Amino acid sequence: MTQPPNDSDAPGPASDGSGQEKPAPSHTAPQQSEQPPQTDPAGAQALPPVAQNGSTMAGPPAGAPPPPPTAQPAVTAIPPNAPPPNPGPPPPQYYQPMPPPTPQRSGRATAIVISVLVLLLVVGSTAAYITVDQTDMLATPTGDIEPGTADDGPPPRPDDDADRLEVIDFVEGTIEHDLGNRSEALLDNDREGWMRAVDSPADEQMELLFDNLQTMGVSRYDFDVSRPREGSSDDEYEIRVTVTQCFSTPVEDCWPIDGDYHTTWQDLGEDEGFELTGFEADDSEWTRPFPWEIEPLTALAGRNTLAVAPSHMEGELDNYLSMSEGAASVSDPWEVWEEPDQYLVFFADKNAFDEWFGGIDDNDGGVLGYATVLEGTIEGTQKNSASITVMGVDNHRDNGQLRSTVRHELAHAATRWAAPEVRAKPEAWWFIEGIAEYIDQGETDVRSYLRSYGMKDFVDDGLCDNGIVPSDSDDGEEISAKYGCAYLGVRYLLDNFDREQFEEVFAAVGREGKTVKIQVESILDVDYDDLMSDIGDYIREMI
Template sequence: MPADAKPNDVTATPPTTARDPATEAAQPPAVAAPGVGPVPGSRPRRRWPLWAALVAAVLTLSGGIPAVLRAGGLSDGEVGEPATAASPTENPTTIAARQVAERISAQLDEQAAALLSGDRSGFLGIADPAARGDLRQRFAALRALRVTRWEARPSGLPTTAGKAGEWRLAVEFQYCFMVPDCRPSPLIVETRWRDGAEPRLLAFGRSKTAPSIGDRANGQPGSLPWEVSELATKTGKRTIVAAPPAYRHRLPGLLKRAEAAARVADEYAVTGVTPDRYRIFYAGPKEWKRWYGGDRPEWSAGYAINVGGGHYEVVLAPDSFDYGPGLDEVLRHELAHAATLPEKRDYSDGSTWWLVEGLAELAAVDGQPVARYAGLSDTRRLVKGDWDGKLDTIAPGEDTSDKAVTGSYGIAYLAARYFLDRFGAERLLAFAKVVLHDRRIPRQTSEEIFDETWASLHKECVAYIRSAVR
């Protein structure tokens, strides 16, 4: 389901029902997907839906600007605004804090350079020995994910930590994986330092769910996989897949399926620009409860979550491999969210849930006939039961029953299918762009794109849905 289903743009996959092999089909700040259809004894499928350890930025705070490190060296200081020179009457405590921030920035700069060059000793070197165990895990995970850009700057001034010579400092990190010149994802974490000519890192916090980062509309989704877990990875032309080492054996097969799903999802890029890489994480039971804050709906088999910078990451539930071919549907659904959803987390208030999930379901089924849609029976039950005939009221809640969730996804699928069959993919995607990215309501855009009023189109669409489930 879309971001509005969870506070951090998570879209999840709907519940599954007992699978009938004859009708089985292939399959946004975060989006959920519906169930894969009949799967004996399995849960619903999809849903959508940062830590940043040590990093690269020299903050020349004696009046200076934060300098930024990339894989090749210093950038033009694009992160942050120039600091003003200290006033002659500035509080001595503020002056001291600025000087501490400058020294810490130099340490973060050295650490970022070490991370990008693969120098683990240098990465750990700025930290107190007691803090190095956690940093080893983060270094290994970030290198496994092919980190290509790592930047850091103090977010505000440090404050005293209660002990003489110790300071707390919020640090903003920005990073890229695989692609050096990607739009970086931001993350703010709390750190603690012991001051000196070369400050020592005493503690490095984990990111926590937060509604915003500075003046950005995007928030933080909670602890990222690479902050809290060891990871093994495989990379392809369009995707990178990762899992805890215990599930390393699943990565080759997952990569092959992810690459196939990415080819379908690329066709749904509503802006014409596809994601630089699709990032897919397979979670074990422990990781499912920890990554991105945990706490996903019971019926979810996967989700896509907004991590900022225009990037969505996909997480697969521990039992997703039990779905057999249904896993391909989950992947197509979730990757379609990454291709269709905007950077802003407030793209939907629930009234456009049908469009978000309808597009993802179109990708999931990948051209199969409506009659073979796996959730058709649950959709029929909902349409002939409690549905009020309005597209903007079908978004399920976390307590919605599995069958009702599947039915809601089915209605969304049939609605999107109506527009696809009648107007074609080009106009459907243009409609999705203005509604989801440009935040224009359907009645403001339907005549411009479809040459008909929204009231007329909505009526015809609902009639099509009712006819499809007779």
């Protein structure tokens, strides 16, 4: 992601060997004045003030002198060609909008992933990417058991002398029937039906799920059941279940999200049937736990977004939805590859931010937010589906900074929604971050672009002449400058080539993982090295 002037998308989190990556902390950025929100003409939400180009206005007025320099701590950059962490948290995009703070990056990053991790620090905007191979993640087809498919009743119980295969077939058919009924009860808001034949320790988990799924407007909840295996005690069975779910949108329009669960069932005999005794999220998935699995939530749906927060933050929900709807309106013109059903925007306090979707190791509060693509079952095949965005509310200094983070993250979600390829080449970094920054900033006066204050010396030294990619030798200011160069590089392309050509290049390098040089030269009919030289000249002229 990109950040506004002098903000930083810090390059990625680091792996500490435990499978968890550590995003770098950021520091307090200068205060940004906030303008009163506008009224949305369509009537629903208050939107942030926007510039003529449609981007939210931020930063000092044109011609204002640069802010005084602040002391910057040392930082460690992430090599863009480092191997992916294993297994790692969601490769999101961390973005902090605002003036130049110093991003600190640690960890290993490589090619940009469909879900990109971007760390936004408070001084220079820097971004970091973490690659996670998603190809082996939920390989089983899912969503076979839909509401209303249990009408035929469970299979007949086999005789006492039946062989093991017959018994397993019976258990599988019975559980499928049970879960079909539960799905139907959930969508009918029937708590009693959902909780039928549930015993400890599954009862608390199922109650929480029911409440949160209703709060989020669940519209689809299909199950796929693996083959049962015998449990640790007599008449106990363990079954892996995959759920395909949608929220707050009609099933025919939704981009679903899949999640695996480990379930346990007790066979109580012919008279009482099966009882659900365990329903636990598969914590081997790097995107787990989902927020709705672990704590009470509050949610509010708008025309284009669903804003979700811990229940104790309900008083801020109108504000969060307003930010989300405003950001969606800015991203809307760039929904050119896939059309999101709605943006899922999660607003987390510190505890939630450390745990939701795998958690972020962020002791210093330097990570402001991220976006990542989740998988879902579409027409019987599991593939990259909806993008979710998560904001670390406690890490923002004010409402204006939070609004900017939401806007930046939704820009990434819009441009990489359901992208078919997990990985992008490292040299595509400036395309991916540059377009998100451009969506946020538009054709703003560069003198009002906060990042520009820290760019001049680096640009004069040729920092952005030979490709715009963070390296392991970059410090926070250099990374922030490269975010600015990415923004101006994309702006140059949009000023000098047809937008359709740019969209074609971005689709190839940012969504399909193709080689940047080959695609640029083929589609734009220019020499890539000459183009980068021209962009370097353009940036020097603008700065």
